[in-house]
Structure formats: C-alpha cells, structure tokens
Amino acid sequence: MPETIEQHAAYDSKIEGNIIFTKTDAAINWVRKNSLWPMPMGLACCAIELMASGASRFDIARFGAEVMRFSPRQSDVMIVAGTVTYKMALAVKRVWDQMPEPKWCIAMGACASSGGMYRSYAVLQGIDHLIPVDVYISGCPPRPEAVLEGLMRLQEKISKEESSVAHFQTEKAV
Amino acid sequence: MTSILTILGERFGAAILDTVEFRGEQTVIVEQAKAREIIKYCRDELGFDYLIDVSSLDHLGVEPRWELVYELYALGNGAHHHLRIKYKLPEDSKAESVSEIWPTAAWHEREIYDMMGIEFTGLADHRRILMWEGYPYFPLRKDFPLAGRPSEMPDVAFTDRAPLAGGPFVTSPTSASTVHREPRSREMD
Numbered sequence: 001m002p003e004t005i006e007q008h009a010a011y012d013s014k015i016e017g018n019i020i021f022t023k024t025d026a027a028i029n030w031v032r033k034n035s036l037w038p039m040p041m042g043l044a045c046c047a048i049e050l051m052a053s054g055a056s057r058f059d060i061a062r063f064g065a066e067v068m069r070f071s072p073r074q075s076d077v078m079i080v081a082g083t084v085t086y087k088m089a090l091a092v093k094r095v096w097d098q099m100p101e102p103k104w105c106i107a108m109g110a111c112a113s114s115g116g117m118y119r120s121y122a123v124l125q126g127i128d129h130l131i132p133v134d135v136y137i138s139g140c141p142p143r144p145e146a147v148l149e150g151l152m153r154l155q156e157k158i159s160k161e162e163s164s165v166a167h168f169q170t171e172k173a174v
Numbered sequence: 175m176t177s178i179l180t181i182l183g184e185r186f187g188a189a190i191l192d193t194v195e196f197r198g199e200q201t202v203i204v205e206q207a208k209a210r211e212i213i214k215y216c217r218d219e220l221g222f223d224y225l226i227d228v229s230s231l232d233h234l235g236v237e238p239r240w241e242l243v244y245e246l247y248a249l250g251n252g253a254h255h256h257l258r259i260k261y262k263l264p265e266d267s268k269a270e271s272v273s274e275i276w277p278t279a280a281w282h283e284r285e286i287y288d289m290m291g292i293e294f295t296g297l298a299d300h301r302r303i304l305m306w307e308g309y310p311y312f313p314l315r316k317d318f319p320l321a322g323r324p325s326e327m328p329d330v331a332f333t334d335r336a337p338l339a340g341g342p343f344v345t346s347p348t349s350a351s352t353v354h355r356e357p358r359s360r361e362m363d
Contacts, residue, residue: 086331087306119336121313121322122305129334 028163032076032102033155035064039075039099041092043082046109046141050081053144063151072098077154078131081141083111084124096131102166104158106150107133110140178220178257186212201258209261210270213244217275222246222257228272228282230290234316234347238264240292244272263292271297289314306331316347 038060042050054060054068069075072095084092096105107127110116113136115125127133134157137150179193179200189208194201204212216222226245233239240263248255263269271294273280283294284303291312294300301307308327311318321336343357 086333090329090331115336119321119338121311121318121320121333121336123336125334125336 024164025162026159029159029161032163033158036077036104036151036154036158037067037069037075038065039072039078039095040068040070041078041080041082041095043080043084043088043092044111046081046112049141049144050079050108050147053147058144058148060148060151063148063155065151072096073100075099076102077104077106079106079108079147080112080127080133081108083116083118084127085122086124087122089124089127089130092127093130102163104134104154105131106135106137106154108137108147108150109142110138113138116140178255181220182212182216185215199256199258201260203260206261206263206267206269209242209259210272210275213246213259213272214275216246216257216259220248221250221253222248222255224249225272225276225279225282226256228279228286230286230292232290232314232316232347238262240265240269240290242269242286242292268293268295270295273297288312291315309333320344 040047040050052058054066060066065077072078076099078096078099080092096103105127107113111118111123112127113133115123117140119125124130135150135154137146139146142150177195177200179195179202182202183190183193186204186208189205189212190202191205192203194203202212224247226247227243228245229243231241231243233241242261242263244259246257246259248257269283269292271279271283273283273294274296280297280299281303283297284299284301286292287294287297287300288302288304289312302309305313306327308330310325311323313322319335321338322333324335325333343359345355345357
C-alpha cells in the first residue's frame, strides 16, 4: 500500500471553502500520474493487447491514459509493446530521445522486457539495453488487466517521486 | 492422362535428373543449367501460373552446397496442381533469377540473398530485404551460430550475441551419421 502523502490540515468546508493544503510533490505527482499520455510503441502482437486495453471493455481511459499520442513530443510514457529487432532499436531510441521530461517507459510483454522467446541474431534482448525502463509487464502477450496493473504500478512509482526537487533544481542531473 | 512428370521427362530428357512422387506431391530434380528454361516451360506450356515460394537449402560440407527449391501451382480452371522443382548449385556460382517470369520472385530471391548469400543474375533490385544494408553476415547459413554475431553500424543498427544459457538443443550441421547429428546443447562460434 503506498503511503499517503497528502496531509490535510483541519478542513471545514464552510470556512476554507475550496482550499486544501497539500505538498507540492503530492500535487505534481497526482497530476502527472492521472494523466499519463502514452506513446504507444506498438511493434508486434503486444500492440493488439494494448489496443484492447484502450478499447471499451478494459478501458484505459479510466486512468487518464486513453490519449494515445503517436507524437513523442506530446506524450509522457512510452509503452514498448512488442519485439524490438536490432533494425528497429535505434528508431525506438530516437523516438525516446524526442520525448520531453518527465518521461517514463513501460516494457510490455516478454519481448520488450528481455527478448522473449527470440534468442536470435536479429532481436535486441530487451529494450532496457537502450532506454531506462520503469515497469516491466510480463506475458506473451500480457492480458489487458496486466497492462492496467502495470500502469497502476507506474502510478504508484510516480506518486513517490520528489518532483518538486527536480523542478526547482537549477541544474538537472541526468 | 499423362502425368506432368512424364511430360517433363519427354520434353527435357537428360536435364531431368530425378523425379519423386510421394502421396500426390510431385518433385522434379533438374540440372542447374536448364533450370530456368524448365521453369519457364512450366509456366508457359504446362499452365503453372502461380509461384508459391522460392527457398534455399544449405548443405554445409557437401559439394554442391546450395539447393534451390521452386514451388509452383496451377490455379486456373480448377486445375490445382502443385509442382516442386529443385536444383543444386555449387558454392560460388550464381543462380538465375526467375523475376522476369514471375515478378513476385524478386522479393523471394532478395530474401534468399539476404539470408543465404546466394547471388542471382538478372535480379534487378539485388539488395538485402530483412537485414539492413551493410550487415556483414548471412544469418541462415549453417555455419552462422544460432545466437548471432556482434556487429556495429553506427547510426543504422547494431547486433549482439543473444544469451542462450546452455540454450536450445541444436543439431550439428553436417550430413554425418545420426549419432553425430543428435541435437544437443551446443554453443557454436
């Protein structure tokens, strides 16, 4: 269970009205985690399950992530869904570099996490050789429920970040 | 009703090295020199209008090393005949392209070039199709290890050896006895 970061002062709606007290970290993290716009790097079969989790039955819109922006400039989280071949690997890296901070990566499925069943000359053995991955979702392909669980784990991870420190630092350590 | 195999045998005589019929599947093994002519004859005269596939085999350790296999099919008028034409090719010689006969053969032959390194005369677009231009190896040859080899092309792509970890059981690529070829955990390099 994630620790509750919000610490409310005594709140009487007749007195304070629409004012709440919270920490900057909590507010920034809450905003970021509930509006994670994915960059769907759908490379193979996992993309179908990603589409399924975006459709109505499993509804990724509940988490604010239905906005599948295919432009990296407008997205927060890159979901690498599928086998990363060496031929495609540098293109994935280039798209990742174009995403603005703050950005996260979800490696969806066995192939993106570790090369999957493809121990071969043409497959990169996991996208974490090239970009930093925050959440690994296992499965071949993972069920949409597993994708949503991975998204929720990412939300928990984001809620623990020290966003205000990074924001107000003059020099950002990469 | 004369069989396709007898028709070919009468027409080409000595160029037909062998014919095989197994459970309705017909295979013709031909000489390399006459192969393209025989294939063209099959399309023009015998009505095999559909080229299903062109594939290649690597018999490492045996001369001639390569073998090319053409799968032909007769679609029209409910004919539904399937014919396989094979011929062997020595290692450093080039095969003749059939892309003038069937345009679809161009991509099949590009794949054969990419994976096996067999070159084709008469192939207009003689590039790699699956791996990138400049990739130094031919991956489906028998002497190429299953895990791959490291290579680097800056800004284009790179490859690395995949960790097999005592991995899949593979057979030894020779035509020696079955004892020799028994699949076991091998790390080739």
